[in-house]
Amino acid sequence: MSHAPATTAPGKSIWDGGISPMNVSYGKLMMWFFLLSDAFTFSGLLITYGLVRTSNHAYAGLPKDFHFAVDTWPIPEKVFEAVPFLHGVELPLVFVGIMTFILIMSSVTMVLAVEAGHRMDRIAVQKWMLWTIVGGAAFLSCQAWEWTHFIVGTDTPTVAKAFVNGEWVSHNVFGANLVENQYGPPAFADFFFFITGFHGFHVFSGVLLNFLIYYRTVTGMYDRRGSYEMVEKVGLYWHFVDLVWVFVFTFFYLV
Amino acid sequence: MSHHSHEPQITVLPPNKEKIKQLWRVAGILAAVTAVEFVIAFTLAHGVLKTALFVGLTIVKAAYIVGEFMHLRHEVKVLIWSILIPLIFVVWMLVAFLWEGFTLPRI
Numbered sequence: 252m253s254h255a256p257a258t259t260a261p262g263k264s265i266w267d268g269g270i271s272p273m274n275v276s277y278g279k280l281m282m283w284f285f286l287l288s289d290a291f292t293f294s295g296l297l298i299t300y301g302l303v304r305t306s307n308h309a310y311a312g313l314p315k316d317f318h319f320a321v322d323t324w325p326i327p328e329k330v331f332e333a334v335p336f337l338h339g340v341e342l343p344l345v346f347v348g349i350m351t352f353i354l355i356m357s358s359v360t361m362v363l364a365v366e367a368g369h370r371m372d373r374i375a376v377q378k379w380m381l382w383t384i385v386g387g388a389a390f391l392s393c394q395a396w397e398w399t400h401f402i403v404g405t406d407t408p409t410v411a412k413a414f415v416n417g418e419w420v421s422h423n424v425f426g427a428n429l430v431e432n433q434y435g436p437p438a439f440a441d442f443f444f445f446i447t448g449f450h451g452f453h454v455f456s457g458v459l460l461n462f463l464i465y466y467r468t469v470t471g472m473y474d475r476r477g478s479y480e481m482v483e484k485v486g487l488y489w490h491f492v493d494l495v496w497v498f499v500f501t502f503f504y505l506v
Numbered sequence: 507m508s509h510h511s512h513e514p515q516i517t518v519l520p521p522n523k524e525k526i527k528q529l530w531r532v533a534g535i536l537a538a539v540t541a542v543e544f545v546i547a548f549t550l551a552h553g554v555l556k557t558a559l560f561v562g563l564t565i566v567k568a569a570y571i572v573g574e575f576m577h578l579r580h581e582v583k584v585l586i587w588s589i590l591i592p593l594i595f596v597v598w599m600l601v602a603f604l605w606e607g608f609t610l611p612r613i
Binding site for chain 2 (some may be wrong): 264272273274275281283288290292294295298299301302303304306307308326328343344348351352356358359361363366367369370371372373376381404428474487490491492494497498500501502505506
């Protein structure tokens with residue numbers, strides 16, 4: 252979008268009206284402030300994860316000697332080591348690496364759609380929006396598989412002890428739910444579900460928005476409007492989803 | 507074909523090769539930094555240094571995504587600061603909560 256340059260008559264401030272001091276449209280500015288508020292929400296989730304993790308008993312030994320226990324916070328590379336079609340093969344963090352790559356690539360195709368929109372190139376916008384939707388759908392599919400694996404669990408259970416009717420009873424824990432899990436303290440799985448779930452819901456909404464933009468591009472709405480700025484606004488949202496994943500990847504899977 | 511008179515006159519410009527090249531360069535940097543993070547994850551022992559490296563590299567990636575993909579680096583200064591300054595609250599929360607987290611086990 253082209254705007255009037257932020258120059259004013261003598262004695263007038265750029266905030267006196269008539270021009271856009273931030274040099275962006277209202278819609279784009281509001282998208283920025285929405286994303287800022289969304290960043291606070293994700294910060295709340297991730298920082299609370301940090302609080303609970305640092306206040307829990309941390310494993311101090313070597314990664315190869317690590318075994319799951321319900322009272323020890325797990326090391327993520329031991330939890331996330333499965334890859335589809337390769338059952339029983341230990342490939343730590345490989346699948347989540349693939350997911351990260353998919354999301355970065357879909358961010359690139361999104362920014363290429365924005366570039367095409369600047370040039371009013373409908374065919375190119377269609378092409379790159381479609382690739383972005385494919386990337387988002389691929390990411391969601393990967394996440395569905397990862398959640399399934401996390402919930403179902405590994406072949407060998409973790410033994411948990413509970414004090415029932417005055418005596419200690421052991422029982423096997425397979426996989427994870429919100430109450431108990433085989434990987435570590437209940438809070439570990441709770442944070443996994445809430446953080447990756449909240450992010451996944453953002454990806455899902457992003458795919459719907461991207462499809463709406465794609466549909467409106469195909470039907471020529473933005474050509475008639477004379478501007479592809481909606482692609483930019485939804486693009487900002489989509490890049491933000493990628494940005495959040497960068498933080499989730501580091502603080503949930505790597506650290 | 508009189509109804510075609512309402513069709514807008516669209517001028518499609520050729521691709522901005524310079525800009526597209528720059529976008530792919532940023533994508534390459536993001537992929538490379540992620541690859542470095544992978545190497546660090548399996549070579550360094552868990553500790554302060556490892557965490558600091560991860561945080562540093564994450565901020566590098568975030569800066570490229572927000573600055574180039576979201577175009578914030580090329581916006582006017584007042585917009586850049588309107589987005590960045592409120593993030594002080596995130597830093598504050600981070601410091602306060604991690605302080606609590608490290609203190610809780612000692613109570």
